[in-house]
Amino acid sequence: MLNVSILDGYVDEPTCLGVPPYISPYPRYIAGAVWRYDKTAKIFYVTIDQIRNDNILLKTLSESDLLIVIAGMSVPGRYLSGFPVSPNELVSFLSDVHEPVKVLTGPAARYGFGISGGKKIQDTRVVEDVFDLIADGDGEIVISELLQNSLNYDEVNSSLCRSDPGAIREFAIRGASIVQQHPFFPDHLITEIETYRGCARSIVGGCSFCSEPSKGMPSFRPIKNVIAEVQALYNAGIRHFRIGSQPCIFSYMSKEAGELEFPQPNPDAIEKLFSGIRTFAPDLKTLHIDNANPGIIARYPEECRRIAKTIIKYHTSGDVAAFGVESVDPVVIKENNLKASSDEIMSAIRLLNEVGSKRGESGLSELLPGLNFVFGLIGETKDTFALDFEFLKQIYDNHLLVRRINLRQVIPIPNTKMHSFGNKNIKRHKAEFKRFKRKVREQIERPMLKRLIPPGTILKDVFTEVYDGKLTFGRQLGSYPLLVGIPGVFPLDRFFDVNIVDYGYRSVTAVPSPLDINNAPRETIEAIPGIGKKRAARILAKRPFKSKDELIHALDDLDVGRKLFEYINF
Numbered sequence: 001m002l003n004v005s006i007l008d009g010y011v012d013e014p015t016c017l018g019v020p021p022y023i024s025p026y027p028r029y030i031a032g033a034v035w036r037y038d039k040t041a042k043i044f045y046v047t048i049d050q051i052r053n054d055n056i057l058l059k060t061l062s063e064s065d066l067l068i069v070i071a072g073m074s075v076p077g078r079y080l081s082g083f084p085v086s087p088n089e090l091v092s093f094l095s096d097v098h099e100p101v102k103v104l105t106g107p108a109a110r111y112g113f114g115i116s117g118g119k120k121i122q123d124t125r126v127v128e129d130v131f132d133l134i135a136d137g138d139g140e141i142v143i144s145e146l147l148q149n150s151l152n153y154d155e156v157n158s159s160l161c162r163s164d165p166g167a168i169r170e171f172a173i174r175g176a177s178i179v180q181q182h183p184f185f186p187d188h189l190i191t192e193i194e195t196y197r198g199c200a201r202s203i204v205g206g207c208s209f210c211s212e213p214s215k216g217m218p219s220f221r222p223i224k225n226v227i228a229e230v231q232a233l234y235n236a237g238i239r240h241f242r243i244g245s246q247p248c249i250f251s252y253m254s255k256e257a258g259e260l261e262f263p264q265p266n267p268d269a270i271e272k273l274f275s276g277i278r279t280f281a282p283d284l285k286t287l288h289i290d291n292a293n294p295g296i297i298a299r300y301p302e303e304c305r306r307i308a309k310t311i312i313k314y315h316t317s318g319d320v321a322a323f324g325v326e327s328v329d330p331v332v333i334k335e336n337n338l339k340a341s342s343d344e345i346m347s348a349i350r351l352l353n354e355v356g357s358k359r360g361e362s363g364l365s366e367l368l369p370g371l372n373f374v375f376g377l378i379g380e381t382k383d384t385f386a387l388d389f390e391f392l393k394q395i396y397d398n399h400l401l402v403r404r405i406n407l408r409q410v411i412p413i414p415n416t417k418m419h420s421f422g423n424k425n426i427k428r429h430k431a432e433f434k435r436f437k438r439k440v441r442e443q444i445e446r447p448m449l450k451r452l453i454p455p456g457t458i459l460k461d462v463f464t465e466v467y468d469g470k471l472t473f474g475r476q477l478g479s480y481p482l483l484v485g486i487p488g489v490f491p492l493d494r495f496f497d498v499n500i501v502d503y504g505y506r507s508v509t510a511v512p513s514p515l516d517i518n519n520a521p522r523e524t525i526e527a528i529p530g531i532g533k534k535r536a537a538r539i540l541a542k543r544p545f546k547s548k549d550e551l552i553h554a555l556d557d558l559d560v561g562r563k564l565f566e567y568i569n570f
Contacts, residue, residue, distance in 0.1 A: 002041040003133055004034050004146075005064040006178070009048045009071035009085030011106050012114075014212050014324075015197065015291060016245040018070070020047070020082040021463075021477060022190045023182055026070045026243060027105055029140040029168055032175025032231050034066075037147040045181040048085040051093060058093060067100040068143060069131070073114040073483040074121075074413050080473065081184075081465050082484070087113045087126045095132045101151045104131045104137030111211060114411045120423060136159045140171045165196065165221045169228065176232035177222025186237040188463050188493065190286060190477055193230060194245035195273070196220040200257050201339060207326065208336035208378060208417035212247050215368040218257040220435035223273050231280035239478050241281070243273075244290030249321070250304050251296055262299050267306040274314035276552075285461075287314065288479040292321035292369075301351055308355040312367055314403060317360020317548060320350060320370040320403045320479040327377060327384060328391045335379035336417070342391055345371075353400050362476060363459040365452065370480055373432050375466045376426035377418070385429075385436045392444045397425055404480045404506075405445055407437050441505035449482075455529065456566065458499045458513050459484065464492045472499075472525050483507035488521030498568055501527055514569040517545040517551065528567050530560040 006027050013019040018024025027045060034041050044060055051057050061067055073084040087108075094102065104127065107114075112121035124134050135142035137159040137535040149155045162168055182189050198219050199212040206213030230241060243249060251257065253269030276311070277287065289311060311319065327333060328342035349369050356367030373388060393401060409426050413416045426433075453459070462476040462484050474489045475481035483509055484498055498510035511524050517539065525536040535555055542554040551568075552561035 002034070002038045002066070003064045004041055004068065005044045005046065005061045005100065006030060006068045007046055007048065007051065007061065007067065007069045009069055009090070009106070010071060010073075010082060012058075012075050012084060014074040014075055014106050014210050014570075016246050017290075018191055019079050020049070021184050021240075022192050022242070023179055023184075024070075024192050025172070025194050026139055028175040028178055028191075029171040030068055030070070030143055031178035032171030032173065033140040033144045034147065035174045036170055037144065043178060043516060045178050047082065047183060048089070049082045050183060052089075053467070055093075056447075058097060061094075062097045062099055064100040066146075067094075067097065067102045068139070069094075069102070069104050071104065072109070072111065072112070073406075074107050074111055074411055075114070080475065086115065087122055087435065090127050091130055092502050098282055099535055101146070101153055103133045103135055103139075103143065103146065103153070105142065106136040107211070109134045109139075110136045111413050111415075114413075115236045116566060121411060121419075124358075133158055135254070140168065141524035165219045166225060168221075169225045172225070172229040173232045176229065176238075177236045177238055177411070179233060179238055179323040186239065186333065187352065187495075188477065189238065190240040190242055191233050191238050192244050193226060194221065195226055195243060195252050196246050199247045200251060200254070200263050201261050201337075202517045203258070204261050205337055205417075207324070207338055208421075209374060209413065211413050211416065213296050214313075214415055217471060218251065218254070220257070223237075223253070223269060223276065226273060227280055230277050234281040234284065239281075239284050239407035241277070241284060242286070242288045242290060242479055243277075244288070244479070245320050247291055248296055249289045250292050250307050252570075256471040262293075265296060265300050265303040265307055267310065270307045271310050274310055278314045279382050283315075284339070286316050286477045288316065288319045290322050290479055292323060292348075293339055294323045294325070294345045294348035295340035297348035297351055300439075301347070302556060304348075305351060305355060308352060308367060313358055315367070315479070316362065317366045318362040318364035318478050319356070319367040320475060321367060322370045322372055322480070323348060326374045327380070327518055329380070329384040329387045331379045331381075332384055334375050336377045340446070341388075346391075346394070348398050349395060349400055357401050362462065362478075363453065363457055364476075364482070365401060365403070369400050370404040370406065371402055372406045372408070374410050375429065376423060378425075379423045380423050380429065382429070382432055385432055389436065389439060392440060396448060400449075402448065403452070405448075406442060407433075407434065407440060446503055449508060453482075453508065455500055455502075459498050459500065459510065461495045462486075462498050464490055464494050464496065464511070466492070470521070485509050486511065486524070487527040488524035501529055511567060513567065515567050517564075517568040520568075528564060530557075530563055535560070
């Protein structure tokens with residue numbers, strides 16, 4: 001029997017996320033390739049965090065015939081439940097694993113290892129002594145070839161890629177059940193679904209920093225194939241999905257892709273895709289999207305309004321369309337061939353606000369834009385930061401909502417224009433970036449959060465993940481979930497409805513809703529508006545309470561007591 005191990009070191013790319021609670025298509029496609037070759041093969045899937053926490057698992061890896069490592073961060077992110085593997089970790093963990101044939105795949109094999117924003121990529125040479133094969137092509141295709149050659153890696157072309165988008169249908173379906181081995185399965189695992197790859201703007205070179213244009217023109221997966229994969233994952237137990245692995249969901253199945261830089265959207269195709277997903281995954285709990293090109297939305301408002309309404313019809317609320325803004329400085333836009341002007345971006349923001357700002361069942365708006373800014377680009381000056389801030393201030397002053405503002409420094413990826421330019425502007429504007437980031441957090445993001453989810457808003461199904469002292473952190477499942485700090489120590493890996501009581505710069509403070517006043521921790525009671533330490537001490541001393549009257553009389557202020565009933569029960 002063939003024994004195969006898949007070590008998921010996580011990926012974070014411009015169009016694909018595979019850091020927990022997400023699982024990317026990479027391990028699923030690769031598992032499918034193995035099972036298509038040998039349906040009796042034994043596949044052991046493990047994440048890098050499981051290895052970090054238990055080195056004994058390395059023994060299982062060492063007993064495999066084939067060990068496949070998936071890794072690579074080409075977009076810097078903020079993570080809570082895991083962090084992409086570093087090349088030093090791979091050397092440390094795998095240097096003594098000698099028996100299996102070892103293959104590195106994913107963006108790390110193709111571009112090198114991104115470490116953090118503003119820093120250069122580390123070349124794969126740092127791990128070449130650990131691996132027998134560095135597969136810079138499509139992992140599932142290279143692995144198929146390797147298996148056909150009886151694991152003789154010298155006979156394999158490491159740059160092999162899929163011949164057409166339909167080629168992965170069988171891999172995606174056969175490999176779906178590998179998700180059952182993920183430690184977050186089933187309640188807290190989101191599957192990233194690929195609809196297409198490649199960028200329509202490849203025709204003009206694409207953005208200076210992005211790796212997606214190197215994949216060529218858009219190569220759309222047939223609607224029936226995407227739906228079949230979702231059905232297979234649903235049958236395997238998955239209930240959380242993100243249609244995220246593409247440059248622009250609004251451009252899916254555009255008939256002009258490959259001919260125009262900004263092809264006309266195809267609303268009928270989006271309707272077929274999302275209605276089909278709902279048909280074959282009827283009781284899903286999360287259905288979100290990711291990337292959207294504001295240049296497309298600005299140019300085709302009627303088609304994109306139809307698409308946004310379709311998404312809202314079938315999705316789950318709290319959804320985010322991530323706009324690649326990068327910069328609104330006209331010089332930076334021109335020098336880096338960015339996708340939209342400030343006026344076009346503002347037009348796209350207005351459209352999604354008109355269609356998607358209504359609050360949904362989750363407690364958040366149905367569908368809002370998220371804004372991604374990139375710093376360190378060619379042509380950037382100190383004036384760039386002023387222009388970007390003025391743009392954000394205009395959004396806020398016009399009472400428009402955005403779900404998130406992501407400020408990151410560019411990673412100069414090989415085979416992009418930015419790679420030859422390097423990180424000169426990152427170093428030059430280091431202090432300016434820090435000042436800008438702090439200013440945005442204080443003057444835009446925090447007041448925007450208050451506007452987006454006012455005090456007393458109930459957020460549904462916040463999943464608790466980690467502790468920080470006597471503070472429990474959790475998030476809803478979905479695209480760019482909001483970080484929620486719950487004062488007190490509550491069980492992890494549980495879903496709570498919570499009531500918003502305060503705000504950080506990129507997070508909120510909340511208490512469970514409704515709160516059991518007779519058993520709640522002191523820290524939680526203190527966090528309720530109007531309570532504080534003295535009143536919390538009085539409540540703790542006099543509980544348990546059998547009625548509202550008992551609780552009111554335990555306090556020194558009747559109005560505070562009555563207000564308390566908005567948060568608690570008995």
